[in-house]
Amino acid sequence: MKKNKKYIILIIILVIYALVAFILVPFAKRAKEPTLYMLLEPNTMWKLDHKKWSNVTNQNEFNFKKFDVFDGNKELGKYNLFYNEKWYILDDKRNKVKASNNIFATRSKVPIKVNDFSKQELNESDINLINEQLKSLSILGYDALKTSFKIEIDLDNDSYLDTIYGVSNVFVEEKHDKVFSLLFIKNKDKIQYLIKKISSVDKQIENICLPNVQNIIDLDRNKNVLLTNCNYFDLIGNCHAIFQLKNGQYEMIYSCGGGTYEIKI
Secondary structure, three states, X not given: OHHHHHHHHHHXXXXXXXXXXXXXXXXXXXXXXXXXXXXXXXXXXXXXEOOEEEEOOOHHHOEOOEEEEEEOOEEEEEEEEEEOOOEEEEOOOOOEOOOOOOEEEEEEOOOEEEXXXXXXXXXXXXXXXXXXXXXXXXXXXXXXXXXXXXXXXXXXOOOOOEEEEEEEOOOOOOOOOEEEXXXXXXXXXXXXEEEEEEEEOOOOOOOOOEEEEEEEEEEOOEEEEEEEEEEOOOOOOEEEEEEEEEOOEEEEEEEOOOOOOEOOO
């Protein structure tokens, strides 16, 4: 009878141990994960670990893991990701989920909000402002543009709309003496450039790209973090960058070129 009690007690202890392991092991694995994983189409994979950004080189950190997935800045939901020459979004039954070629996905321990915004056409006042900026850069007589847009959003939470402008003549068929790509913010009367690339056409222009704002996110306590994208020639591809507002100015904290920039989080 005593032996049976010992066996029963041993079995209860083993069951409790198994239950604790079942609960704590996944939690421990999750605790070891970086603070944040981020995917931007077509092939940018980043992680934030111990307040440092770095590139993810092992796709297994993404494959068949559940992420918060967005099509541009529109939420799709929580889905699994898989990479095979391109990214696939999969539901729990491994069925493909349709999306555009503008996937943004995060797996995070801190709150993330993807802000909604839309690009607008330029009006006469915008065109005059852009011409003033081009003139200040000694760029004159450029009517043909490959990209031109504006985004109106309150970036610094002062109840006033800021305007992000993107303008470039890259890939324009008309011949000019200069090729340029500009992405800048107008905050009241102040202008700040995020991307400013200018080259003469007789020089190599592989370092000139089409500028774009891919996402604007709130990352924990950091409001309106900008995720930009510059599209180069096909052989070079895309370059994403993260800009964070610090002391009233946007600073690049990480880009496709790598680095060890800190982010306060």
